[in-house]
Structures are given as C-alpha cells and as structure tokens.
Amino acid sequence: MRCAVLGDPVSHSLSPTLHRAGYAAVGLDWEYDAIRVAAEEFAPFVLGLGTEWRGLSLTMPHKRAALSLLGVEVTARARLASGVNTLVLEAGTPVLADNTDLPGAVAAVRERYDGPVTAGTVIGGGATAASTGLALCELGARTVRLLARSPERAAPTAAAIAAHPSAPRVEVLALRDGEVLGEVVVSTVPAEAQDDGLVARCADTPVVFEVLYDPWPTPLAASVGADRVLVGGLDLLVHQAVLQFELFTGAPGPLAAMRRAGERALEARRAAG
Structure with missing residues (x-):
C-alpha cells in the first residue's frame, strides 16, 4: 500500500x-x-x-x-x-x-497542560490559525483573539472560528500592536515575524504553542522559561x-x-x- x-x-x-x-x-x-x-x-x-x-x-x-x-x-x-x-x-x-490538525492541536496542548482555557490568542490568520483557533474552542475558550498582519485578510479564518458550536467571541486585531489575551497563545507566523515587541506581549501567557518545528527554537519558543508551558510544532x-x-x-x-x-x-x- x-x-x-x-x-x-x-x-x-x-x-x-x-x-x-x-x-x-x-x-x-x-x-x-x-x-x-x-x-x-x-x-x-x-x-x-x-x-x-x-x-x-x-x-x-x-x-x-x-x-x-x-x-x-x-x-x-x-x-x-x-x-x-x-x-x-x-x-x-x-x-x-x-x-486531523484540529484534534491534533487539542491533544498536543493537553499532553503538556491540564489547566483551564477560557480564552486564547492566535498569531496569524491563515489555515493553521483557523484549525488551532478552533482547537482553543474545543479546549474551552469562549473568546479567541487573532493577531494578523493583514486583519482584513483574516476574515475567513475569523468566520471559521466563530462558526464553532460553542459560539465563541472572535476578535481580530493588528499583529503590530494587538494585546495577547487568555491562557494560551498560539503562533502560526514565521520566526522572522516574531520581533522583541511580540515576544514581550506574550511574556505573561502561561502556555505558548509554537506551531513551527524548524527552525527551532523560534524567538517566542526560546523565551519560555521553566515556569511556563511550551507546546512545540513537533508535538502538533x-x-x-x-x-x-x-x-x-x-x-x-x-x-x-x-x-x-x-x-x-x-x-x-x-x-x-
């Protein structure tokens, strides 16, 4: 076969x-x-x-x-x-x-983190952002915030997440200055898009889910210390x-x-x- x-x-x-x-x-x-x-x-x-x-x-x-x-x-x-x-x-x-990206993302987070997820942030606005945003809803998030380089182009992703049966609130903000919300932040953007300002805005989020696995670590993944949870792209x-x-x-x-x-x-x- x-x-x-x-x-x-x-x-x-x-x-x-x-x-x-x-x-x-x-x-x-x-x-x-x-x-x-x-x-x-x-x-x-x-x-x-x-x-x-x-x-x-x-x-x-x-x-x-x-x-x-x-x-x-x-x-x-x-x-x-x-x-x-x-x-x-x-x-x-x-x-x-x-x-299988959607249930795979849920399983990847739950393997590393068993705490509550009431809200989350997804960095990016493409197909992977849609599946991981929906995974946040499966984990319990009632609000999902998208930080997109082109907020208008993220509209289909926002609509896909909003269609989840739990009827989450979906917000779309600009990547350059949008604040990170919730217990989990998911990054679906290239490593070169992760500047110091973005990394700093993620510093207080308990769980960082970096969907990339190569190159590794990305700036965002490298910023996660022992007091926080890192879910990697290989996990997904x-x-x-x-x-x-x-x-x-x-x-x-x-x-x-x-x-x-x-x-x-x-x-x-x-x-x-």
Whole structure:
C-alpha cells in the first residue's frame, strides 16, 4: 500500500519520517513519500492514482482545494476548519476528507497542560490559525483573539472560528500592536515575524504553542522559561500524524515511535546546519 504527503513546497516535510517509523513499529510493509504537486495539478494527480494508494496527507496549497473534490465525504471538523489535511482512499479513489490538525492541536496542548482555557490568542490568520483557533474552542475558550498582519485578510479564518458550536467571541486585531489575551497563545507566523515587541506581549501567557518545528527554537519558543508551558510544532505534527496513521491503516498509531523518529530527524538537520 502507498501513502504520501502532497504540497508545494514539500521537501522539508517530516511526515515521511513519522509515518515510516509508524509502519516499522507495527510491522506494516507500506510506503510513504513526499511528492511535490503544484496547485493546478492537485485534482488531476489525486484522481489519477492507482489502486495501491490508501492515504494522502495534504499541506499548503492543497488544504482548501480538497474540500471541492467530487464524491468525497467531508467530515464535520474539516468543514468547520475550512481545510483538509487528510484524504483516505479506497482502491485509489478518495472517499473521505478529514482534518486531523484540529484534534491534533487539542491533544498536543493537553499532553503538556491540564489547566483551564477560557480564552486564547492566535498569531496569524491563515489555515493553521483557523484549525488551532478552533482547537482553543474545543479546549474551552469562549473568546479567541487573532493577531494578523493583514486583519482584513483574516476574515475567513475569523468566520471559521466563530462558526464553532460553542459560539465563541472572535476578535481580530493588528499583529503590530494587538494585546495577547487568555491562557494560551498560539503562533502560526514565521520566526522572522516574531520581533522583541511580540515576544514581550506574550511574556505573561502561561502556555505558548509554537506551531513551527524548524527552525527551532523560534524567538517566542526560546523565551519560555521553566515556569511556563511550551507546546512545540513537533508535538502538533506527531499528534495529527498519529490520527492520520490510524485513518490510513486502521491500526493504533505508535505515538512514541513516531515522536522519536521526528526528534532524531530534527537533530540531524540541526547538526547538518
């Protein structure tokens, strides 16, 4: 059986490392690759796969395009997040579109922090901001604040979060000067966007969720001391990958084995410079 992660770019992805480690841990002789697929090639590529294909992980720019594939059941959480990161195939035909980023983010936070979440802040306004903002709602947040470089472009993300069944209050402020709110702050922006002022505004937040895993640590992650909780991008990646693994194979995802593989791969990257 074959699986892969599709994206453009995609060579940086750790997904092959994680999924292959999972296959080895449970004794599956499956393949998992990273395949660069441009946005305009996405639908023809997916619809042209052979019967040996079982699953696809999707990264940018394909998460929203996958919502419109004909004949595919879209889960409620994928519709809620307005994005798909998982396609399950039967005999090479896509049959289920899901989003494991949302429950993966919930699991990543709860692994590190068991306290209350009444409000939270998400830095950024894209697809990852939508899924992590919804995860804050799943954790109990009644108010979610978005700090976006272009607040007007964050409107679809704000609408996606506001559509959560808990009917949260969603605020959109400018990244340059918006204040951080709540017990959890999630950063979905590049490391170079994390200036000293932003780091300082996050200094009193008990939980910092940095969705990046490379480069590491980001300025925001590096600022978190022993008195605060840091949830990293590898935590998110592993938890969402475990859920994908289970959807693709039907077997329980070997979390520890997949995490160890990811840690070793990142260590090797850093050693290589």
